[in-house]
Amino acid sequence: MLVEYIPLFLVIAFAIVFAFGTVFSSKIFGPQRPNPEKLSTYESGVQPVGTTHERMSVKYYLVAMLFIIFDLEVIFVYPWAVQFKKLYLDPSVGTTAFYAMLIFLVVFEIGYLYVYKKGGFKWD
Amino acid sequence: MTFTVHDLISLSPVLLIGVGILATLIIEMLVKESEKILGWFTFVLLLSVAYLSLILLDHTALVFEDKFLTGGRVNIFFFLFSFGAAVVSLLSMEYIKKAGIHFGEYYIMLLSSVLGMMLISGATDFIMIFIGLEQMSVCFYVLAGFNRRNERSLEAALKYFLLGSFATGFLVFGLGLIYGAVGSLSITEIVIGYETLKTSPLFLTGTLLFIIGFSFKIAAVPFHMWVPDVYQGAPTSVTALMSTTGKAAAFSALIIIFSPIIQAAYPSFFTPVISVLAVLSMLYGSIVAISQNDLKRMLAYSSIAHAGYMLIGLAAWNEKGVSGVIFYLVAYTFMNLAAFGLISLIEKRDLRGTEFSDYKGLGFKQPVLAGLMALTMFALSGIPPFAGFFGKYYVFLSAIEAGMTWLAIVGVISSVISVYFYLRLIVVMYFDNSDEIVMVTPSTSAMLGIMISVLLIIIMGVAPGSIINLINSTF
């Protein structure tokens, strides 16, 4: 079983080396002539105003939270999806395999509709 | 996993509340001004859940892959949670309007927390306890901060959240160790292997961490720091819920773990720990409560002391003690509901008016409310014809039977101390006077809730035998 994963580790190791090499190659080949003007933040040519580390709108955090919830839902669906045909053909389970997941999804989607109705998906 | 009709019927209280939560969500999103309907809807729903759990008392069933038990003692807890929450929903209706937090989500959160409590009390597996506890706690965190424009409410929510998640950390760490020692999180497995486990340091440390985690939730000293600020800052109706059914749920977790071990007559290794917690909680709660000037804060410290009394029942490590704790929980729930209900009525629009000085002369201005408040205070201090007395009586009795008379004596001393601060309120109400006018508009719903609680306090005080017999019969 574990032998299957050896290529993956090799790929990952190769990618790490590749990423390092690419990013640091300009340190070798490129010139290094910094000056204050060059290193100032780009703001379409005018003097930079204020900092960037300010508070963001709470809506972005809301998106992140909703993502966590629904992504977890997806993760629950996967094992079911892989096993569904087997479960359906198993006479002791049958259509229960379908309805069980349907109930789960309906419960989740009521939450989704609630967020929708309450304006959780208003992005203005 | 297959369900039989019997399983479904036995599960119906839990299923009903689950469907109810979805229904409240749908009502909330479809109906404008849903908060007007949802209060009564929640009340009716919780009442029918309470009724179902009572009539299904002898429908024992092991469901969800043997992870959830219904019937018997579990149903008594179901009844306690749902009926207590029903009373809270009565108390809330006018209060949240007054506090400016009149949103339908309040009731959704309330119902979800009750579902969490039910999951705790029916669990036969630590994972189920954990899930239920988290569901309950998260709802409480939100409810504590429900008054989001009030600084104190936010402070309460944040404090509760931080310390609560800290406690959960202890709990999960404990569960990890228990799993390492037992190889399973099922309570039955633990009881079976108890003989070998009782010398395993992993298991003992794990259980100790578990007890510590729950000590946070039941507010036992030295894990009580959050209680005064949270009880004071949270909306009063929410405090009523947290301090009664919330505490009962945390106790139910301890009971369902320890009572199979007690029943199998295994010796206890946790008695010293629990006794220390009990003594500290009783004395600390009673003594610090004396110096409080805010009624909600005073009741918070008194709730710490009450946690101490209840822990005596567990420390006694016999079946009588366990049924004593359950009786005490029921009594305490309705005493505190009545007390917080009355506070929420007398509280002013800007959420002030919970100081002792605000109650000056209440006995002449609002004779009915003051009378009920006096009765509740008598019951809380444990003066005979009311529920509080018999709660303490059963718990102390079990300690004496277990040969722990000293624990009972400490309990009595602490009760005597506590009489001082309970009666101080009565003195303030009837013997002080002020020119301030107390504006109170007792709403029908809140009065109904208070009357139900007071009636139950009296009934439990008059006929404690039948109720303790009912609890004993479910062993």
Add this chain to the structure above:
Amino acid sequence: MEILQIAVITLVKILIVVTLMLLTVSYLVYFERKISAWAQNRVGPNRVGPAGLLQPFADVFKLLLKEDIVPFAATKSIHTLAPMLALFVAFTTYAVIPIGPSVEIFGYKVDLVVADVNMGILYILALTSVGVYAITFSGWSSGSKYSLLGGVRSSAQMISYEISMGFSIAGVLLFAESLRPVAIVNAQSGLMWNAFVQPIGFITFVVAAFAETNRLPFDLPEAEPELVGGYHTEYSSMKFAGFFLAEYANMIIASAMIITLYLGGWQVPYIEKLGLPDYAVVLIQVTAFFVKMGVLLFFIIWVRWSLPRFRYDQLMDLGWKVMFPLSLLNLIWVAILIMIMN
């Protein structure tokens, strides 16, 4: 097989695939510029080499010889980490995508996939999630408002579409009964391509893939008129090249994913009935894979030069209010289909 043998074969495969990817990326950029020129009635690059064919190499050398500027306001470590993460994701995801059936070469049985693992789909999903960090990090660490807005927008957009993507894939899994990409391809033999069986899932997945790769019409993170360069405004030299490379590599991977999941992978319907020798079948199949990929890549570029950009709220609305319910419907539809078929 011995571990050493596996390692050697894998290294050879990695070298071949990475070289192929790098070449494809270079010429994808070239073709994008040519196609855009064609779409806008221009000529496009035509100076370096015949018909501008050496232009990509000129670009790479130019970027390599430029100064690497890290602004004062930037958080240096994260600023450097971000392009590395982007490259890392782009050059690991290809590992599980099969480009052909297993073949015998010099007596060895070789799978035409770098790593044939049983959780390939989860691997891809996990890595695409890591890709979000690259963009968030670069946006946050640059210390520029354009970068920050681009990064935040982009991460919000990517996670929004990841859900409908996840549900669309669940529909595919229902048929394949496995998370192994090779098994998914094998489940689509004949004309049972998922694109025909579950068209809704196909459409939602393609749209989500566009959003995940930040391509037009979903390229708000780098909407030039508003955000200059978006999250890579403050990057230069090879760090910029890293993002650029990763973006185009992601395009290739996205089209490969679409092919594997919905367009039958390397399969050509009914080819086994022609009675061709084995090696010819494999050759045709591998060629089919690359032809499909070429068509899809052309499609992606074509869309870029045909459709205008969405407004941000429209984009999020589409993701949450249209794509999410649609992908869910697709899932239920496929489950019902399986029940009917059996």
